[in-house]
Structure formats: C-alpha cells, structure tokens
Amino acid sequence: MPRRQLDYSVYLVTGREFLPAGKDYYESLEESLQGGVTLVQVREKNADTGEFIEVARRTKQICDKYNVPVLINDRIDVHLAVGTAGIHIGQTDCPLPLARTLIGPDAIIGLSVRNVDECKRAIEQSADYIGIGSVWHTSSKDIKGRRCLGPDGTGEILDLLDGTGVKAVAIGGIHLPNLPQLLHGSISPKTSNTLDGVAVISDIVASQRPRESASQLREIVDSFKRARLNLKGQKGVFSIIDAVDQAALDKEYLVKKVEGLMRILEQETPLINQLTNKVVMNDSANVTLAVGASPIMSTNPRDVYDLSPAIGACLINFGTIDDKEGMKVAGRQANVNRKPLIFDPVAVGATSFRRENAAELLAHWQPTIIKGNAAEIGALAESTEVASRGVDAAGSGFKDPAAVVKALARKRAAIIVLTGPTDYISDGDRVYKVSNGSHFLEKITGSGCQAGTLIACFAAASRISYLQNNEPFEDDSQLVQGDMLVAALAGILVYTVASEAAAERSDVKGPGTFRSALIDELYNLTPEVVRHRAKVEIL
Numbered sequence: 313m314p315r316r317q318l319d320y321s322v323y324l325v326t327g328r329e330f331l332p333a334g335k336d337y338y339e340s341l342e343e344s345l346q347g348g349v350t351l352v353q354v355r356e357k358n359a360d361t362g363e364f365i366e367v368a369r370r371t372k373q374i375c376d377k378y379n380v381p382v383l384i385n386d387r388i389d390v391h392l393a394v395g396t397a398g399i400h401i402g403q404t405d406c407p408l409p410l411a412r413t414l415i416g417p418d419a420i421i422g423l424s425v426r427n428v429d430e431c432k433r434a435i436e437q438s439a440d441y442i443g444i445g446s447v448w449h450t451s452s453k454d455i456k457g458r459r460c461l462g463p464d465g466t467g468e469i470l471d472l473l474d475g476t477g478v479k480a481v482a483i484g485g486i487h488l489p490n491l492p493q494l495l496h497g498s499i500s501p502k503t504s505n506t507l508d509g510v511a512v513i514s515d516i517v518a519s520q521r522p523r524e525s526a527s528q529l530r531e532i533v534d535s536f537k538r539a540r541l542n543l544k545g546q547k548g549v550f551s552i553i554d555a556v557d558q559a560a561l562d563k564e565y566l567v568k569k570v571e572g573l574m575r576i577l578e579q580e581t582p583l584i585n586q587l588t589n590k591v592v593m594n595d596s597a598n599v600t601l602a603v604g605a606s607p608i609m610s611t612n613p614r615d616v617y618d619l620s621p622a623i624g625a626c627l628i629n630f631g632t633i634d635d636k637e638g639m640k641v642a643g644r645q646a647n648v649n650r651k652p653l654i655f656d657p658v659a660v661g662a663t664s665f666r667r668e669n670a671a672e673l674l675a676h677w678q679p680t681i682i683k684g685n686a687a688e689i690g691a692l693a694e695s696t697e698v699a700s701r702g703v704d705a706a707g708s709g710f711k712d713p714a715a716v717v718k719a720l721a722r723k724r725a726a727i728i729v730l731t732g733p734t735d736y737i738s739d740g741d742r743v744y745k746v747s748n749g750s751h752f753l754e755k756i757t758g759s760g761c762q763a764g765t766l767i768a769c770f771a772a773a774s775r776i777s778y779l780q781n782n783e784p785f786e787d788d789s790q791l792v793q794g795d796m797l798v799a800a801l802a803g804i805l806v807y808t809v810a811s812e813a814a815a816e817r818s819d820v821k822g823p824g825t826f827r828s829a830l831i832d833e834l835y836n837l838t839p840e841v842v843r844h845r846a847k848v849e850i851l
C-alpha cells in the first residue's frame with residue numbers, strides 16, 4: 313500500500329530556543345496551526361530523551377486536533393515512542409535503508425539534501441521527501457563552510473526529482489519577503505518541476521504572531537500552486553500573466569502591444585530607479601526622459617528602500633559595482649513590492665570579482681529581465697562558446713543564440729535579452745529575434761546600458777497596462793504583474809528603430825552627432841514609425 317501523502321506547503325520545524333521572550337511553545341504551536349501550517353517536525357537539539365518524548369507527545373496531541381501530521385527530527389526512538397507519522401534525518405544520521413528497516417514501510421522518511429549527488433542517493437534509497445538546504449544564510453543553525461544554494465541551486469536539484477514521486481521542500485533563511493523569489497527562482501530549468509513546500513523555523517517560531525506569519529506564508533504557497541496548475545504545459549517564466557492565444561501571437565500583435573506601451577509611457581510617466589554606472593548615468597537619464605518616463609538615480613540603501621513602493625521599475629546595472637549594498641536593498645525591495653527588476657550584469661565574465669558579485673546579487677533577489685551582450689550572457693550561462701570563439705561583430709557570438717537565451721531563461725526564471733547586431737529575447741518558451749539597429753550603436757559608450765534603461769521603462773509600462781486592463785492573476789505569489797516578454801521586446805525595438813532613424817539623418821556625421829540625434833529620435837519616435845520599421849521574427 314502506498315504511504316500516506318503529506319501536504320508539505322508550510323512545514324514548521326520547531327525550535328523552542330527561538331521563541332520570543334515570554335511566548336509559550338505550545339501556545340505558539342497552536343497559533344501557527346490555526347494560521348495554516350500543514351506539517352510539523354519536532355526538532356530538539358538540547359533536550360534529553362525523556363524531555364524530547366514529552367515535547368513530541370504534547371506536540372502530536374495539539375497537531376492531531378488540526379489533523380496535521382508530525383515528524384521527528386533525527387530520533388527513531390522518539391518517533392517509535394510517540395507514534396508519529398515519520399522522521400526527518402540528515403546525511404550523517406542513521407542511514408536511510410536502516411531507518412526504513414527500523415520504522416517499517418508505512419512511516420514517512422525525509423532526508424536532508426545539499427547537492428545533486430545527495431539527491432540522486434535520496435531517490436535511489438526511496439526517500440519520501442527531501443529537505444533542500446540551506447537556500448540562504450540562516451541564524452537558526454550553524455551552516456559554516458557550506459555554500460548556500462540560492463533559488464537556482466535549489467532548482468537544479470528539483471530537476472532530478474521530476475517523475476520520481478519524491479517530494480521536496482526548501483529550508484534555510486526562508487521568510488515572507490523572499491518566498492515568491494524562492495518559489496519562482498527554483499522552478500527547475502529542464503523539467504519545470506517546483507517545490508512542494510517550504511520548511512521554516514524562525515519565520516514562525518520567532519514571531520510574536522505565529523498565526524499571521526504562518527497564514528501569510530500559506531497564502532503565497534497556495535497562490536503559487538494554483539498559478540502553476542493554471543499554467544500546465546506552459547514553460548515560459550512570465551508568459552503566465554498576459555497569456556495570449558498562440559494563434560494571435562504574430563508580428564502584428566506584438567507591434568500593436570509595443571505601440572500601446574509607448575502611449576502608456578507618455579501618459580503615465582513612471583519613475584524608473586536606476587542604479588547604474590558613472591559612465592552612462594547622464595545618457596541613461598536622458599533616454600528615460602525621451603520616451604516619456606522619469607529617471608531617478610538613487611543608490612543609498614535607505615533611500616532605495618523608501619522609494620521602492622513609488623517606482624515603476626528598477627534597473628541594476630553593475631558596471632562599476634560601487635553600491636552593492638544599495639543594489640541588494642533595491643533589488644530585494646523590487647521583489648517585495650512586485651516591481652519589475654532589470655539586471656544588466658556588465659562585463660560579468662571579465663573577472664572573478666564580477667562573477668562573485670553577480671552570484672551574490674542573484675542569490676539575494678530575483679531579476680525579472682536580464683540583459684547582456686554575448687560575453688555576459690555566455691558567462692551567466694556558464695558557456696565557453698563565446699570566450700573561445702570571440703564575439704564576432706557579424707553575429708551573436710553563439711552558434712545557436714535562440715537556444716542559449718531559451719535555456720538561460722529557464723535556468724534563471726527570468727526573461728533573457730541577448731543584445732548584439734541582432735537581438736534575441738526569450739521567456740524560456742518563445743524566442744523573438746529583432747534585426748533593427750545601426751552600426752553607430754557600437755561607436756558610442758553605453759548603448760547596451762541605454763537599451764537596459766529602455767527595457768526598464770517598458771517593463772514599468774507593461775505593469776501599468778496590466779493593472780489597468782487585467783483581472784488580477786494570483787497576485788499573492790506573482791513576482792511582477794504585466795507581460796515582461798513584450799516589455800523587453802518593446803525596449804529593444806524602440807531603441808534600435810530610433811538608432812536607425814538617427815543614423816539616416818543628414819546632420820549625423822559620426823558618433824558625437826549620432827548620440828544627440830538618438831535622443832531626439834527617441835523623443836520624436838511615433839508608434840507608426842516603429843510599426844513601419846520593425847524587423848521582428850518569432851522563432
């Protein structure tokens with residue numbers, strides 16, 4: 313007979329040592345169950361056996377009232393003494409096959425997994441579920457010397473579970489503000505497998521109001537699961553929001569969408585916060601104004617925190633990486649406030665310093681759109697193709713650029729924009745190819761950065777368009793609202809079409825005059841010109 317199925321959605325791991333002063337453990341437990349905790353693990357690191365059994369017994373008594381199963385951390389004897397649903401064991405605890413022999417076929421066994429190899433073993437040994445961790449830094453356990461997996465590392469492990477029946481929760485540093493980031497960022501790149509739930513200690517146990525803490529986590533997990541059910545079969549990361557009939561998805565449809573976004577920018581003037589490099593700051597602010605949006609270049613951590621609710625989108629361009637703390641706060645708050653977050657990882661492959669900083673930022677927040685040239689996208693995709701071929705000016709640097717952007721979009725759960733003489737944009741499902749542009753773009757500094765700025769402007773417009781026109785779609789768990797694939801296309805198309813118009817002007821004699829003409833052409837660009845010139849292919 314198959315073992316009973318548990319609901320892993322919000323998995324409370326207990327920790328009496330983390331209770332706020334004056335809060336009783338059993339009272340906190342009961343409140344968290346009322347908030348919607350679906351599974352409880354009794355974890356006692358300092359109690360002797362008698363005390364552990366007593367705590368587990370009373371915990372089970374309370375959980376039984378709410379029909380919530382209880383598992384025991386590490387101790388098979390305590391599980392047997394209390395008659396709980398099963399155990400959770402770590403890599404250095406009783407080996408799983410032996411534990412299975414001792415506790416019988418009906419009990420649940422969960423196993424901690426820190427990497428792909430441990431996950432393979434857990435599957436071979438028929439674990440019921442795995443606890444993947446630590447996702448982020450945690451103060452609830454000493455994880456010194458261990459690399460935090462981040463959402464993407466979690467997703468790599470989830471890929472192995474698809475079709476195995478083994479369930480998965482993530483653990484370590486999970487709190488309400490980073491939960492949507494984790495759920496989306498861990499969608500597995502190859503199979504689109506997702507977490508079955510999240511395991512937390514401090515977010516609930518250390519709370520003065522565990523009922524509210526549990527219920528807020530539960531709302532987000534439930535909403536995410538409902539959204540994934542609605543999306544069955546769709547692999548794109550953000551196509552969800554503005555899901556369109558595939559038959560309607562032609563160039564005509566896309567250009568019409570871009571035109572609509574251009575009008576919204578002019579009417580609504582969204583504020584775009586740009587943490588960008590010193591070389592391009594002035595031009596980035598000017599192109600923002602030229603398309604109708606409003607620039608602000610704030611980097612101070614306190615300031616970006618306060619600004620976040622008011623902005624339409626946030627751009628993080630880490631050209632000179634002077635303001636990492638501000639970048640961390642701005643990106644995290646963009647996630648928390650569900651604002652589009654555009655990441656331009658300038659020269660990320662060039663030095664280990666840049667690679668490490670990009671990894672740190674990407675573990676801290678979830679970008680909506682990542683824009684880069686071939687070398688940058690190659691570095692993020694961990695591809696050696698561009699480095700070994702050299703970025704040739706006539707191509708993208710990749711043999712199959714469409715496949716690269718598609719795979720990276722799935723890996724990072726973000727829209728990927730690969731810029732170059734031809735631009736490629738993907739959400740992991742669809743790929744758009746844009747062949748507009750001018751050779752002058754390579755002759756001015758910061759053209760890629762300006763493209764990133766315009767993508768941020770149109771992402772803000774797309775969000776506004778969604779809020780004006782659409783029924784809310786599982787808002788609790790969505791990282792952003794609006795069609796971000798079309799937004800990325802709009803940013804690229806408007807920029808490259810304006811560059812063509814600028815290059816054709818008789819007063820443009822070289823890069824200097826081109827630079828000014830480009831701002832003028834962006835300012836004067838009409839939807840009709842975009843329609844007329846657009847060279848967009850749907851691959």
Ligand SMILES: Cc1ncc(COP(=O)(O)OP(=O)(O)O)c(N)n1
Pocket residue numbers: 323325353355385386400401402403405422423424425442443444445453481483511
């Ligand atoms: C759900 C879940 N996942 C992982 C762990 C960690 O277990 P373990 O590796 O045994 O470490 P300790 O909890 O014993 O410190 C867990 N407890 N629960």
Ligand SMILES: Cc1nc(C(=O)O)sc1CCOP(=O)(O)O
Pocket residue numbers: 325424443444445446447449450451452453455483484485486511512513514515
């Ligand atoms: C018990 C535990 N195990 C981890 C692992 O990585 O295996 S992290 C962790 C602590 C989780 O606590 P919090 O939710 O407060 O971060």
